[in-house]
Amino acid sequence: MNKAESERLGSYLEQLGYQATDTAEEADLIMLNSCVVRQSAENRVINKLNALRPLKKAQPDTTLAVTGCLVNSDIDQLKKSFPHVDYFFKPGDYPPWLGKPESAPVLPRYPSPSTFVPIIQGCNNFCSYCIVPYRRGRERSRTISEIAGEVKELMPRGVKEVTLLGQNVDSYGHDLPDKPDLADL
Structure with a gap:
């Protein structure tokens, strides 16, 4: 991640x-x-x-x-x-002088046929051995259109393989209005 x-x-x-x-x-x-x-x-x-x-x-x-x-x-x-x-600044928070990187298209910095695309941040499970929910907060999914838009921008740059990332990808979409799941993505 x-x-x-x-x-x-x-x-x-x-x-x-x-x-x-x-x-x-x-x-x-x-x-x-x-x-x-x-x-x-x-x-x-x-x-x-x-x-x-x-x-x-x-x-x-x-x-x-x-x-x-x-x-x-x-x-x-x-x-x-x-x-x-x-x-x-916490993950997902940025100082005012930086703006919001999520709103900008991600361009691969180094030519590669594969890349990572985050689809969900955080976790709601609070396992006794894990600090993720305390440090990254509760689950926040990106919308399907946002993720698809990013992947479409990556394709002309030579990306052929995309790995979808998140602390808990099985929970993808549970926090979104239409409740899409990983299969919908």
Whole structure:
């Protein structure tokens, strides 16, 4: 899921005029999309944020933003722990200067015959071992027309295989007015 979200965000940033760089030192904007489903993944994100402190001190005009599951409801605590980070935003929420990436067409950044298309975000199950509902919220399905439109835009760009993604794809559409399901999609 994070790979698809990162591709979507990267594509959107390129449409806004940003260009990918090879090193953080060359960047005007550094955006981390975090995954904390496992402790080791959370540790890697925290280590990366700590490693970026000297860069932010040396280059204070570089914007540093963090999204993904690390960003929970206690953003104030994150700001205290990582004061060098300019923006923290939850998955699906974006700072006003960024706009809404979901509303922009996703263009594959690298030529590939396959890609990922998110169809549902969040989960309603609240399993004792899982943090997804707490970090990503309740289930929110994209409409069939929105998903189909995205897939149609990908086809002329050489995409031949689409993997539909979500934390719980079996629940697709239960939250939409007409209650479509995965088979309808």
